[in-house]
Amino acid sequence: MADIKEDNQPYDEINITPMLDLAYVLLVIFIIMTTASVQGVKVEIPxxxxxxxxxxxxxxxxxxxxxxxxxxxxxxxxxxxxxxxxxxxxxxxxxxxxxxxxxxxxxxxxxxxxxxxxxxxxxxxxxxxxxxxxx
Structure with missing residues (x-):
């Protein structure tokens, strides 16, 4: 019974690993979308x-x-x-x-x-x- 009581104790620190995972995924998506928009060389076409x-x-x-x-x-x-x-x-x-x-x-x-x-x-x-x- 003592083990169950310890599991329900409040956390002293916040686990930021899921937040960092999300930040890295958003960073990768941003990099891919930015480089994907560069297609070729811009010229004035007749x-x-x-x-x-x-x-x-x-x-x-x-x-x-x-x-x-x-x-x-x-x-x-x-x-x-x-x-x-x-x-x-x-x-x-x-x-x-x-x-x-x-x-x-x-x-x-x-x-x-x-x-x-x-x-x-x-x-x-x-x-x-x-x-x-x-x-």
Whole structure:
């Protein structure tokens, strides 16, 4: 009987372990949601009246900024690295689709160089990202 009486005694200290568990879970959720919202590189896309096609599942995105920087799937690359990585992806998927998203202020020479790399590697499915013009 003495054991039961001791179990019902008030606590002298608060157990904060469940509260810390909750805080860590909320912190992890916050970190995941914050990093998940960063997708690619922001560029000003030129407008067109044609409607775009839906993206294919195993698609690779190439972005060219107004300053002439080239990104492959949101990672900065130079043209040599771009050719190497696209070659690896093409070896795994012979019908590799590529989407080229160029800033409206991007130099045509850089866009042409990227298209030449795609042609050299035999990538025939190249889409250009634009936004639909109003009117």
């Amino acid at each position: 407008e067109t009246k044609a409607t775009g096609n839906l993206a294919k599942p195993d698609i690779r995105g190439i972005t060219i900024t107004g300053e002439g920087d080239v990104y492959l799937d949101a990672y900065p690359v130079d043209l040599g690295t771009l050719e190497q990585r696209l070659g690896e992806y093409k070896a795994n998927n012979p019908e590799l689709p590529v989407v080229l998203k160029g800033d409206a202020a991007a130099h045509y020479e850089k866009v042409s160089a990227v298209l030449e790399i795609c042609k050299k590697l035999g990538i025939t499915e190249v889409g250009l990202v634009t936004k639909k013009a109003e009117g």
